Amino acid sequence: MADPAAGVFLDEASAGPFYGLPPVDPWLRGGATSPEKLVTSASEDADSVQVLTLQELSRRALENATVPIDTLPTEMLLEVFRYFVAPLSILEPKVDQPPSWLPLMGVCRSWCALIRGTPAFWASAIVVGFNLHWLELSLRRSRDLPVSLRITLSEDGFETEPYIRTLRPHGTRIRRLFLSTLLMSRNKKNVEDLIETPLPTLTTLHLDFDHRKPFSYVWDPAKIVLNRDRYPSLTHLHLNVGLILAWTPSLFMNLRHLSLLYCPLSTHRLSLTQFLDALERGGQHMESLTLGDFLTGTGLVDSPDEPGRVVTLPKLRVLRLIAEKPACISLLISHIRLPQFGEIELRGTITSEEELNHPQLDRLLPRDLRNAPFLHKATALEVDVEGSKFVISGRVHETLTFKLHQCDECRGYNIMETRGPLLGDALEQLIALFADSPLRSLKVSGTLHRTFPPTWDTLFARFPGLKTLDLSLYSPNHEAAFPLFISDALASSSYAQGSPRPGDIRSRDVSVVPCPALETLAIHGTSWNPGDSRRFGQILRRREQAGAPRLATFTLAPFVPRVEEAGVLESLDESIRPFVEDLQFLRETDAGRHW
DSSP: OOOTTTTTTTOTTOOTTTTTSOOOOGGGGGTOOOHHHHOSOOOOSHHHHHHHHHHHHHHHHHHHTTSGGGGSOHHHHHHHHHHHSOOOOSSSOOTTSOOTTGGGGGTOHHHHHHHHTOGGGGSEEEEESSOHHHHHHHHHHTTTSOEEEEEEEOSTTOOSHHHHHHHGGGGGGEEEEEEEEEOOGGGHHHHHHHHTSOOTTOOEEEEEEEOSSTTOOSSOGGGOBOOGGGOTTOOEEEEESSOBBOOSGGGGTTOSEEEEESOOBSOSSOOHHHHHHHHHHHOTTOSEEEEESTTTTSOTTTSOOOTTOOBOOTTOOEEEEEESSHHHHHHHHTSBOOOSSEEEEEEEEOOSHHHHHSOOGGGGSOSSGGGOTHHHHOSEEEEEEETTEEEEEEEETTTEEEEEEEEOSSSOOOHHHHOTTHHHHHHHHHHHHSTTSOOOEEEEEEOGGGSOHHHHHHHHHHOTTOOEEEEEEOOTTSOOBOOHHHHHHHHOOTTTTTOOOTTOOOOTTSOSSSSTTOOEEEEESOBOOHHHHHHHHHHHHHHHHTTOOOEEEEEEEOOOOHHHHHHHHHHHHHHTGGGEEEEEEOOSSSSOEEO
16 A cells, blocks of 8 residues: 655645644544544445554654654754764765665654755755756755856767756855766766856866766867956866866956866967966966876977076975876976975876886976975885776975875886886886985785895885884785895895995994884785794894894785685794884785784
8 A cells, every 4th residue: 555645755845843744633632542533434344444543653753743853943953953964975985875864864854854944955966977957956955156067978879968958047156066977978068068157256166077987088178168257256266177268367267276187278389488377377376286297289398498497486385296108297397386285186197118117207397306305305105006906105304295206197008017026127217216215104905926136235224213014925826925135135244244235325334224213014915834934034134133123013924825824924923023123914805903
């Protein structure tokens, strides 16, 4: 039998305390629950059952009205809701979860009506796929409030037209808009209609057009032009493929955050002087700047240089530059003062076999390395070479993070399979680029077993202040053993024994123990057996005999068959525990074990 109350709960015109249910006499609140007191007919036909059910619901509504929480003033109850309900995140949404306040609507008709009638709960909405009704509902119930909307229509077959048509009448109150859709010819006119709509209160515009083909377009974007005059209040602008714009000071009007990915310029020939002039004049309030391959084809790299000119953006905290040609990145940061606080990311693309075999991160850096202070101030570094990644990232104390990234996202190269010793190249570049940094923490991930002992000797000699060392080994079947020549390099120094390395900056009277300040050591992803434990224990003993303090923490996370685990645990306890304060053994399948 159908629910007798169906259609009642969502009737927005109904008032309390019954919200569309049939009124009953107040005396029934005292506990009159028998059907004889609620219905006048003794028959048990469907009509009588429906009357009984609705009147019972009405009686409960009267009782609920006397519950203490329902006697609170509406304004106070709403404050309770706002305090305990997390706001809907438009910037980082969890699209598979409903708004956190939605379950409150199912508690009772009173709460349902209260939330339904409060515009603030509907002023933010996430719309995914075929859910036009939710967008319409949010726009209607938010009334005249400014709204923040995230609309994701990225699956094949989703038409944008009904969504754009629904949005346009509300253009004067759209504050933040995130639109993601598939670039298809049938959507072009709809996108043009949205771009041409004046949005006077818009502060954030995020347009992400899924092109599915890197560095190419499904349709020609040349006729869709972004006119900043239509968005006078805009402070955050993110465009990913499909719109053209003019690189002029007016582009930066009021902007604090700008991200342009694969957006062509209306000026096909842009000189370096024009680029720097527009950035310097318009970007003085810029806090975040991301440029991704939108300068391709402008001739910027081939234009006359301006030696010595450096543009300062005093409020810049985040700078991300992505280009198929690393030379373009090098040119830009040679003329833009890098932020001293915040985040820097420089990412180039591997486009040839030669670059694959010899990725050079210095191609991403300014011509004068003195313009990249983080190279001389890094306190933590991370090297990651796996698949198509060739990355060195790090931080300067807690004030600045940076990433140098050479990758192949289009051609299918696999660095690890094509040239395993590439990790050694990355370590050598790290030593050369960051030689003067006061490094305290180092994490290395890749084919550790395919590097060479002299590289690690040089690395540990160059950075004697290391306190934390984290090593993760990549191998196809997780069968590679930990290369003990790495731990051997921690046990003794050939330089201390009288064989100086070329370019070594240490004096002869330093301690014979490499990295004497080492406190934390972690090893991940290797095979491990009792023999490895005994060998490693001997290395730790040699360090202690040479005057090095014992490790504060040693963490081992190997791939060990369950049947062999007991023997490994016993060998760790016997061979390594005497030389560490805290020994941790972590499994890949659970949170870990800690002694």
